[in-house]
Amino acid sequence: MALRLVCDFDLRKDVLPGLRARRAASLASGARGGGPGILEDNYESLRILNVERNGNIIYTYKDDKGNVAFGLYDCRTRQNEHLYTFEKDLHVISCSINSERTLLAASLVHSAKEGRKNELQPGSKCLTLLVEIHPVNNVKVLKAVDSSIWVQFLYPQVESHPPPENHLLLISEEKYIEKFHIHVIQEDGNKVVLRDSGHLPRERVAEDFVWAQWDMSEQRLYYIVLKKSRSILKCIQFSANEKFNLMCLVLYVLRLVNFGCDDLQDQGNLSKHLTLCVFTNHTGSLCVCYSPKFDSWEKITYSVFYFHKGHSKTFTAALGSVDSLVTKGLTFLNLDYYVAVYLPGHFFHLLNIQHPDLICHSLFLTGNNEVVDMLPHSPLQSLSGSLVLDWCSGKLYRALLNQSYLLQFLWNTQLDCEKMAVLHCVLSCGRDPRFLEAKIIQWISENISTCHSFDLIQEFIIASSYWSIYPETSNIDKLLPYSSVLTWNTEIPGITLVTEEITLPFMKVHSFKGYWEKLNSNLEYVKCSKPCLLYNNSMVKREWHSLISEEVYSFALLQEDHSMVSELREHLLRHLQGIEKKKIEQMVLDYISKLLDLICQILETSWRTHHLHPWVLHFRRASAAEFTVFHIMTRILEATMSLFLPLPPGFHTLHTILGVHCLPLHNLLHYIDSGVLLLTETAVIRLMKDLDNSENNEKLKFSIIYFHCPKNPPLRIFQFQLLLNYKKQPQSSMIDKSPGSVEFLPLNYFIEILTDIESSNQALYAFEGHDNVDAKFVEEAALKHTTMLLGL
Template sequence: MALRLVVDFDLRKDVLPELRAQRAAPAAAGARNSGADVFENNYDSLRILNVERNGNIIYTYKDDKGNVFFGLYDYQTRQNEHLYTFETDLQVVSCSVNSERTLLATSLVQSTKEGRRNELQPGSKCLTLLVEIHPLNNVKVLKAVDSYIWVQFLYPHVESQPLSENRLLLISEEKYIEQFHIQVIQEDGNKVVIKNSGRLPRDRVAEDFVWAQWDMLEQRLYYIYLKKSRSYLNCIQFNGAENFTLMFEAPLDISLNDSGFKLVNFGFDYLQDQEELSKHLTLCVFTNNTGSLCVCYSPKFDSSEQITYSVFYFHKGFSKTFTAALGSADSHVTKGVTFLNLDCYVAVYSPGHFFHLLNIQHPDFICHSLFLIGENEMIDILPHSPLQSLSGSLVLDWSSGKLYRVHLHQSCLLQFLWNSPLDYEKMAALHGLLSCRGHSQFLEAQIIQWISENICARHSFDLIQEFIIASSYWSIYPEMSNVDKLLPYTSVLTWNTEIPGLTLVTEDITLPLMKVHSFKGYWEKLNYNLEFVKYAKPHIRYNNNVIRREWNSLISEEKTGKRRSTPYLRTILDNAIKVISNLKARNSEPRLAPFFQEEDNHQRLQMGLMVSELKDYLLQHLQGVEKKKIEQMVLDYISKLLDLICCILETSWRKHNLHSWVLHFDRHGSAAEFAVFHLMTRILEATESLFLPLPPGFHTLHLVLGVHCLPLHNLLHYIDNGVLLLTETAVTKLMKDLDNTEKNEKLKFSIIVRLPPLIGQKISRLWDHPMSSSIISRNHVKQLLQNYKKQPRNSMVDKSSFSVEFLPLNYFINILTDIESSNQALYAFEGHDNVDAKFVGEAALKHTTMLLGL
């Protein structure tokens, strides 16, 4: 089961026991409104009416005389409170209570066997009442009409102190919405009464609409009206400072002409048969705090073989229409589509048949959404009755009286990641796991274990790349949601694989037209998303190409002996120090693998360059964000990258029980070391194509394992092709650890001749061998002769210092001696102490005798 439904409230457990206790209490038996004699034996009358913004739940029940009781469950205190009782057999249409619990609004009709007839007042079938309940006092009739009315108190976002004015929405079946302004005053201490109850001011909020949805958490009203046979979605924001504001208008390419009148999230509606509703269209608006705006729409169900639905991603500028096969249909299962809001995801299912997790944050590639077509054990535990998605990942099952908080089920997604044979399902499960807020190190360890076990299998995406990029992205995403357009969230560039049983059509849509000019909170983010769709460059996401060019330039300058200005390089290296310090602060436990134990200037340069470039990039695109916050985010992001690489390797290190003796060269490699070497090679491949930094010491450890595990010709092939890098630390250790056997001499010589000149000059002195002297001599001669121009001989040079009966060598040594004596600066370069023409001549003779076997 990909979803985990946690019960937040259950009528049968949170309300029913207390009501039964009231019934059993002798003292309560004589109290008229205490809840005694409430139930018949079957208790069927108990049901939820509404869920308010503060989480309080209003419920109703009847006693055996038909009296209607209203109760409230306080979500914070987990206590029940009796609100009011009507001593008449009535059927409740709608109910709402204000935040101070002083006013109760309700719409009722008289219960009759003949139908929906009401005889409370002649000519009216629905009576809308406003009741003073603190204490019980007046009952005011707001509406007595021949149409149904739904009520909803507004809960302003400013709740630090009680407001003198309460606002109440009345939604009429005649397709209009009114807002009542209700002034309250206190009399005789705590007695709260309505001021000027005979004349309550009202506003017309909307009219001529065919569909409306209430967002109780964000206090927003969405409604659809028709103009020239075209549907338009409007949104009204209610808040404490102003009356109400029309925020946007968006055209919808759907047909609602024959859909009738429908309300969403205005409480339970007993008038609408749930099975009949399932045969009609389903339409929901979902948002989250990143500024996303999705409209999920499914036309009325007319097929037992497939279901079609559309999702309008307004924050992305396109829509996707899905057609999914149902598989073997069960005639007893309710048909229709249910949409559930999971913040960054929308769950789509037809009870008992198929389950889709749509990634609304990143809907561009279908591989980031999870599609399970047909009957599947992943959806078996979902209720077969339709669920109503409220705000804040809350889901209400009206039939059972349960309120759920729905989450992605990490354990099941992890199991699915291991067991699924399909790459697009692996990709979707991986992103679903990493998107879970506050995913733990244990979860990351499980994913790393999966990567380690599957690293040799063929996939259509790089497991290591995808994990590193996605996990680093999601690690900072909760802190700064705007980075979702700037930082990469996936390593894949395209994904064209078809999904069996699913067809998909993507179309551009018209963006919402914002009706205001000043934005805060969610609206600022939505407007940013819309502006991004309109004007942003297609390839605005950050990549490391700039760093690659700059890094290559620095390395080239290093090889030629040229260096940038000292302040520039100091700034780059200081950036690297900050990253390493930040990483060590986040992970206090010592590393198993020997990382961060050497300078490794090349990796520090790459690390520092990434800090500099990424910081400048974000400062350019994240206007209005504090510089310090961006700097810390960059440090956290790059630290996370490095930490993930360390964790991947340490998992394999721990699995194969490797120890510090791996770093010694005077031993042969084992199967365990080869497995770790192979993993390090895959890590290197993954990071090289993305040009990501590696932990200092990575290349040293990689080279050591390569020397252990590879034959010499393979080792040299890896070195020549840049897979293994010759670090000064590793080569120094190699020269010291290995003796001068014939095999080791061949290895040492093969390594030394491949070293960069500056490092080679240092390393050659560690090997007391004629071959090393020959190499030193060659480097010395190269330095002397690179600018040599033949000049008249200096007869004053003492030629008796070196005399061998080998005239070509004598002549060459004399030339070197002339150069040395004429300009000391030419050969006084770093590392060439005690190297002169005499040393060169002696080394040449030793090397010659060695080659000739003399």
């Protein structure tokens, strides 16, 4: 399947065996208690409560006496530690431990009577407790209310030195959020106690909110408050102790979700409730994924607000069969550059949040597909990064895109939109770029003519070069193209899409650092009314045509050279402020080297695939393999010429020589005239030297040199044309010896002709830096002229 869930933690494998072993050891030592099967029969009470920022997992279970116990799984040592036991039959709503494992916060309610254990009974009290556990010393009641409370310790950025003060968040269903300041002191060595347990300072962080979500990795609290007719999304980053206000997103009736999952929530009917998730990544993206209550069994609608891009997209997915009812809610998972959206048994969507402008950059799989069927049907919660928590099974997964499946899917799909989406997905998430590029190139070489909506070679070269340099700077996505496709009007089967502009977030920040700096840069780019800053080779193309039109040549025939290096360097220097010039220059070289390397890889792959050998350069009748490689090279040329990209040295020479093999003379000359085959000095010399003097070859040489060179030829070809058009004049001095004469009459005769041509034609003086007489030219032309005079 496209999404691979790698299990990092499993309660039944990582915790339960240890509990059973400890229980068995306790019974063997004669400790009082229930039989050995008690915990075995009640293992369903074992469940995850929280995942802290450092990766440690807090879980709870009930012992044989019904007491509630808390344990911690250390993700580094992979060991379990018992934290605390309440000697009462209680139900745990929420729990958190500080980074030093000295304080435990928990919210509990008295267990309901049988038959009502999944509901909070009216009139029951929720106790929020703060416990000293190193060593066990004191329990302080923080809250005693009727509503549910979620607790969360804040974790500092640096954990090497214990902070003198701990901070604890309390999030209440009564729509307020408080932060407690807890001072601790050390006594008698390692004993840690509260400095003033009678008075813990606290402050009101937010109130009248309707929704909240905790980001444990970045220590951010997102919440929504209602003001008049709109909802305002806000964020507080506690680790930096700064507040960031983000707005606005219009929503309706909301409930508290995404701070955790407990048995009090009705997980069997999630489709009756909306789903709301906030996702960010290191590039400065901010996405809000929202799914309202389902009002139809025939289609599902959800929206994604790309705040970093300034627009939202509302997707409507057809479910197909009306008989297949929706019993589960939508799941949104954060996959770095992508957001996965899936409805178990119905569809799986992979949304490109880095480049969401074109729908073809996202993948939409629907119907009876193994990707859809193999995903977990239980409720999942996306944590920071790529962590995914399955509350029901007690498993913590790391969500990864399955490269093997995506490559296989690339070979099998028939839709252009899916080819485009998977191509970008593989390149952006690849952990072994060379291997993936080789696989994609093999696919391109075998499917080069099967894609009609875009050019496979162009898309691969542009996308792969972009992703190879992208990690070096976060602003490169605004300056370098990531796709060759500018518009996409083809419909995606089963998907309708509505795009709307949205109000950009407003940030009230003391200083922009890290993620907030990148988000601010994205927002400034959206606000800017300037034209798109993406680099294109139009400037290089204009300069090229300017050189041709002005008859300015610094090379003989077509030299395989390109001026993209200087143009791209100037483009990046102009827009990448604060980055060293040397780094930008290296970036440019890396980018263009990657372009050329990818083209070379395509050539090498086609060469190996069709078993061509060096003897292909000998002039003889072409084989079927040579025809195929010539076609691939022609497609490469078309792809690069329309984008005006550089080609590896020798490309045009090899392409022309293969063209001589593969094409009849009239087709060959037509290819040269139309610019498909571009003559290089090396190619012309090879033609002159390697072709024998048969009638057909002589005709080919004459046609190429005299009629199919560029209309504004360089010096050597211009000299040939002057010689061809020269009309002999009666001159008695032709046979007179001059100071420069040699003892070879035909050569003297020809020197006189050249002298006359040069003295009577001013056009030769346009070629600055060249001698009027090219010795090599005189030698070759004189010998040829002599053989003609002698009839040899």
